[in-house]
Amino acid sequence: MQKIKTGFPLLLAIAALAALAGCSTTYDYGDAGDVPVYDTDFGATDLQQIAAKMTTSLLIFPPIVQITNERRPVIVVEKVKNKTTQHIDTESVTDSIRTKLIRSGKFRFLDKSTDGQTISEIKRQQEQGLTKQSQAAQFGTQEGAEFILTANLSEISQKKEEFWNKKKAVYYKFTMNLKNLRTGILEWSDEKEISKLKTDPRFGY
Amino acid sequence: MKKATTWWAAALLVLPVILTLAGCSSTAGIEGSSAAMKDAEGNVQYSEYVVINNPKVARGLQIVELTSKFVGDLLMANIALVSKYSDTEEYQYQFSWFDGDGIALDPEAYTWIPFIMYGNESKTIQGVSPNPAARKFKINIRTR
Numbered sequence: 001m002q003k004i005k006t007g008f009p010l011l012l013a014i015a016a017l018a019a020l021a022g023c024s025t026t027y028d029y030g031d032a033g034d035v036p037v038y039d040t041d042f043g044a045t046d047l048q049q050i051a052a053k054m055t056t057s058l059l060i061f062p063p064i065v066q067i068t069n070e071r072r073p074v075i076v077v078e079k080v081k082n083k084t085t086q087h088i089d090t091e092s093v094t095d096s097i098r099t100k101l102i103r104s105g106k107f108r109f110l111d112k113s114t115d116g117q118t119i120s121e122i123k124r125q126q127e128q129g130l131t132k133q134s135q136a137a138q139f140g141t142q143e144g145a146e147f148i149l150t151a152n153l154s155e156i157s158q159k160k161e162e163f164w165n166k167k168k169a170v171y172y173k174f175t176m177n178l179k180n181l182r183t184g185i186l187e188w189s190d191e192k193e194i195s196k197l198k199t200d201p202r203f204g205y
Numbered sequence: 206m207k208k209a210t211t212w213w214a215a216a217l218l219v220l221p222v223i224l225t226l227a228g229c230s231s232t233a234g235i236e237g238s239s240a241a242m243k244d245a246e247g248n249v250q251y252s253e254y255v256v257i258n259n260p261k262v263a264r265g266l267q268i269v270e271l272t273s274k275f276v277g278d279l280l281m282a283n284i285a286l287v288s289k290y291s292d293t294e295e296y297q298y299q300f301s302w303f304d305g306d307g308i309a310l311d312p313e314a315y316t317w318i319p320f321i322m323y324g325n326e327s328k329t330i331q332g333v334s335p336n337p338a339a340r341k342f343k344i345n346i347r348t349r
Contacts, residue, residue: 052316
């Protein structure tokens with residue numbers, strides 16, 4: 001009987017240690033192509049879904065297929081209008097879409113965000129006297145965009161409180177348009193809808 | 206008294222093991238592949254196969270049809286799926302693209318896209334190759 005009394009706390013301690021063994025902070029590499037979802041905020045998986053859908057839709061749209069079979073049109077990308085209540089780096093959404101479209105070999109892009117650096121480099125080439133004038137870049141020789149890519153991101157959030165759970169549903173809608181700058185015609189448009197749900201139990205965890 | 210205490214101790218020892226194993230599930234799934242190769246006469250020949258790496262996933266989800274066609278010069282994949290469960294299940298898919306020599310195109314850019322299959326639902330998933338070099342695609346599907 002005495003043996004049992006001393007053995008039991010020992011076993012209890014081993015079990016507690018085994019349970020707590022995984023309770024230290026750990027760091028690891030994750031898979032950028034499979035980012036976990038922890039909340040209803042706009043996340044990396046949403047960005048990847050949007051980029052995949054928009055790129056696929058644009059590349060297989062019949063009039064665009066016809067145009068890109070003949071030439072590689074020049075596109076300029078406008079910043080996404082963020083109509084959500086969250087701070088979202090919408091530029092990274094358009095960056096992903098632009099990268100995929102460039103890598104398809106079907107389009108060429110103008111990058112307005114580096115215009116400042118481009119101007120100072122052209123000035124440097126022309127004014128410092130270091131560059132051969134025959135090779136120096138000139139003002140007024142850049143290509144003009146044929147199309148402009150614009151987008152909106154909107155959000156509708158709903159909450160519901162039940163006895164056992166608190167629920168939150170967030171609906172995101174990403175709309176993208178391709179407009180012909182010379183004719184004003186909207187050549188292509190598509191939407192990607194994403195719904196995210198969160199259930200918080202009132203009791204337990 | 207002795208027997209009861211021993212049972213309690215055994216239960217306490219086994220519990221952490223069960224809790225640890227509860228979070229373990231296979232990340233393998235089912236895999237479908239289709240190739241579109243041109244023969245000597247220039248006609249496109251298609252070949253398809255499905256590999257089941259996880260019978261549990263295959264019990265709930267079936268790849269009914271794998272088709273591909275060229276849209277312009279880009280390879281487009283079309284995968285018809287049907288759920289064999291009556292409940293809602295969550296899955297993820299990932300496309301991989303290969304050129305005529307079997308070299309993967311842009312492998313760093315492959316991402317897992319989540320999707321939901323409702324009870325006995327049929328669904329189609331589509332993908333387009335990242336560039337015109339693609340002649341073969343593979344789709345991996347696994348549970349979330």
